[in-house]
Amino acid sequence: MNGSAAHSRPVAATLSFAGRLAAFRTEGFPHIPVLIILTVVLVAIFANVIAPHNPEVGVLGDRFRPPAWQVGGTLDHLLGTDHLGRDVLSRLIFGARVSIIVGFTAVIFAGLLGTTLGIISGYLGRWVDQVIMRITDAWLALPVLVFAIFLAAIVGPSVSNIIIILAAVFWTRYARIIRGEVLSIRERDFVRLAVVAGCSKWTIMRRHILPNVVNTAIVLGTLQLGVVIIAEATLSFLGVGVPPPQPAWGLMLADGKKGMMAGYWWLTVLPGSCIMLMVLSANLLGDWLRVKLDPQLRQL
Amino acid sequence: MKRFVLKRIGLALLSLFLLSLTIFFLIRITGDPAVLLAEPGASKADLDAIRTQFGLDRPLWVQYWSFITHALRGDFGQSFYYRTDVFELYMSRLPASLLLAAAAMAFSLLLGIPTGIIAAVRVNKWWDSAGKMFALLGLSMPSFWVGLIMILFFSVYLGWLPSSGSGTILHLVMPSIALGWVFAAYNMRLTRSSMLEVLGSEYVKLARLKGLPEALVIGKHAFKNALIPVITLAGINLVIMVNTAIVVETVFAWPGVGRLLFEGISFRDFPVVQANILMAGTMIVVTNLLVDILYAFIDPRIRFER
Numbered sequence: 001m002n003g004s005a006a007h008s009r010p011v012a013a014t015l016s017f018a019g020r021l022a023a024f025r026t027e028g029f030p031h032i033p034v035l036i037i038l039t040v041v042l043v044a045i046f047a048n049v050i051a052p053h054n055p056e057v058g059v060l061g062d063r064f065r066p067p068a069w070q071v072g073g074t075l076d077h078l079l080g081t082d083h084l085g086r087d088v089l090s091r092l093i094f095g096a097r098v099s100i101i102v103g104f105t106a107v108i109f110a111g112l113l114g115t116t117l118g119i120i121s122g123y124l125g126r127w128v129d130q131v132i133m134r135i136t137d138a139w140l141a142l143p144v145l146v147f148a149i150f151l152a153a154i155v156g157p158s159v160s161n162i163i164i165i166l167a168a169v170f171w172t173r174y175a176r177i178i179r180g181e182v183l184s185i186r187e188r189d190f191v192r193l194a195v196v197a198g199c200s201k202w203t204i205m206r207r208h209i210l211p212n213v214v215n216t217a218i219v220l221g222t223l224q225l226g227v228v229i230i231a232e233a234t235l236s237f238l239g240v241g242v243p244p245p246q247p248a249w250g251l252m253l254a255d256g257k258k259g260m261m262a263g264y265w266w267l268t269v270l271p272g273s274c275i276m277l278m279v280l281s282a283n284l285l286g287d288w289l290r291v292k293l294d295p296q297l298r299q300l
Numbered sequence: 301m302k303r304f305v306l307k308r309i310g311l312a313l314l315s316l317f318l319l320s321l322t323i324f325f326l327i328r329i330t331g332d333p334a335v336l337l338a339e340p341g342a343s344k345a346d347l348d349a350i351r352t353q354f355g356l357d358r359p360l361w362v363q364y365w366s367f368i369t370h371a372l373r374g375d376f377g378q379s380f381y382y383r384t385d386v387f388e389l390y391m392s393r394l395p396a397s398l399l400l401a402a403a404a405m406a407f408s409l410l411l412g413i414p415t416g417i418i419a420a421v422r423v424n425k426w427w428d429s430a431g432k433m434f435a436l437l438g439l440s441m442p443s444f445w446v447g448l449i450m451i452l453f454f455s456v457y458l459g460w461l462p463s464s465g466s467g468t469i470l471h472l473v474m475p476s477i478a479l480g481w482v483f484a485a486y487n488m489r490l491t492r493s494s495m496l497e498v499l500g501s502e503y504v505k506l507a508r509l510k511g512l513p514e515a516l517v518i519g520k521h522a523f524k525n526a527l528i529p530v531i532t533l534a535g536i537n538l539v540i541m542v543n544t545a546i547v548v549e550t551v552f553a554w555p556g557v558g559r560l561l562f563e564g565i566s567f568r569d570f571p572v573v574q575a576n577i578l579m580a581g582t583m584i585v586v587t588n589l590l591v592d593i594l595y596a597f598i599d600p601r602i603r604f605e606r
Contacts, residue, residue: 134311134314135318137311137314137315138311138314138315138317138318138319139315139318143540143543143544143580143581143584145544145546146543146544146546146561146576146577146580146581147319147577147581149546149561149565150323150573150577151326153565153573154326154327155326226439226440230442233442234442234444234547237442237444237547238546238547238550238562238565239565239566240565250442253444253445253448256448257448257551260448260451260452260456261456261463262456263452263456263457265452268445268448268449268452269449269452272441272442272445272448272449275441275442275445276437276440276441276442276445279439279440279441280436280437280440283436283439283440284436
């Protein structure tokens with residue numbers, strides 16, 4: 001009797017804790033990731049107020065100080081110092097600024113370029129569509145990271161160059177997906193009515209098509225934020241990204257190698273954790289937005 | 301089918317054309333190519349000699365044509381740093397990269413496939429959630445950071461594994477995990493979704509109705525079919541690994557083509573950088589082409605897509 005009662009329990013009640021947690025995550029708002037992103041954004045904005053030290057100037061006498069809680073650490077340098085005696089916490093705080101600026105602007109530029117091309121390609125069709133899509137396909141076939149490294153190595157390291165390069169490399173996905181959406185929107189009644197009413201092609205694209213693909217562009221952008229931040233860190237790590245002595249998380253990891261063999265773990269663990277937390281949060285937010293805003297993108 | 305293949309080959313050629321055009325013109329837009337092609341600190345006379353040697357005084361399209369014809373013959377010039385033919389240099393580094401990529405591939409499949417299967421069989425249970433978290437983490441950690449953390453732990457603290465270099469099988473362990481980590485996450489996701497699809501199919505239902513033990517249904521009927529997309533993707537992943545290993549090879553001082561590219565960038569050894577990018581681009585474009593054709597061969601629906 002007991003056994004059969006157990007079997008006839010409703011499925012929802014037998015869901016494990018982790019299962020319910022997963023269900024909650026797809027239903028509910030991702031509080032923690034959003035909190036993390038907001039914190040990083042605020043820290044980036046107010047970096048010069050929060051940071052206890054100048055991130056680019058160190059005291060050579062204070063080289064490789066461990067975090068405050070370890071033997072030899074001081075409260076003056078809460079998270080220790082690097083190989084030039086610069087305060088790690090201050091560099092992390094200012095590094096957030098670089099990550100946020102590069103990440104958001106590159107994603108926005110890539111999104112603007114890709115969305116514009118996608119709308120034009122999808123709405124105008126014919127040879128315009130052919131030309132834009134062939135270029136997009138050709139661009140998509142290239143190895144993104146290697147190509148970005150090459151471009152960065154040629155034009156030289158600077159924050160603005162990185163933004164341009166990453167935007168130039170990452171626009172293709174927007175163009176492809178948004179073109180696909182425009183193809184179906186274009187056949188809808190409100191667009192046909194606009195044509196009958198005498199709207200010009202540009203007005204239709206701007207007033208009637210664009211508002212209908214904005215959701216998709218936002219979802220794609222959020223999902224790409226993490227990829228772009230990792231790409232920036234990689235370029236900086238290789239020495240073709242943000243130029244020293246500017247603080248960037250990828251650059252800090254490259255510098256951290258100098259103290260790694262001696263066991264100075266904080267120079268490696270801390271900047272990487274910042275990157276991971278930021279990227280993880282962006283991915284979780286993107287996943288949630290995808291399900292909420294755009295059911296068509298679920299299979300991505 | 302023939303039309304599809306021809307169209308895809310045309311597209312691949314267009315990709316390569318765009319790549320070569322971008323490389324060629326970017327060098328000329330961003331500065332004097334003679335400065336890039338000359339060794340750092342070359343004199344005025346050296347620069348002039350290079351201009352005539354590479355024909356930089358000729359019209360642009362003539363220059364482009366000679367750039368392409370030389371590249372097609374595998375002539376990418378001489379490395380400044382190593383003082384040898386760039387193409388030979390690249391080829392001498394390729395085996396190490398292939399070895400690393402193969403090891404990383406093995407790791408990513410060995411970790412990704414079983415976890416993916418478990419996640420699919422126990423869908424929405426604890427295992428599935430753990431797998432999802434693992435995949436998400438894998439996609440959020442830069443490969444070079446995974447490498448650095450492993451060095452810190454296994455080389456510096458525990459002293460079990462060598463932190464850099466090559467030669468023994470122990471040298472291969474950490475680089476292949478660092479490189480394969482992200483791909484393991486991809487493989488896990490792919491195996492899971494592919495397995496879920498197969499488990500819902502008619503022939504799996506029939507196998508169950510026949511009364512086959514569950515292990516046999518999953519192991520024999522479902523697993524084999526679910527594996528097809530994973531294995532197809534493994535081919536292209538291998539090529540991607542060879543060409544994106546630059547960061548991991550740099551971290552572990554692994555003597556492959558990625559490390560060569562990094563050295564090229566650091567020493568401003570421009571012919572090496574250029575050859576590396578062209579080779580990487582070509583490999584990826586060609587692999588994409590082969591995979592597309594293979595897919596079209598397997599699935600006729602793709603052939604008739606616009």
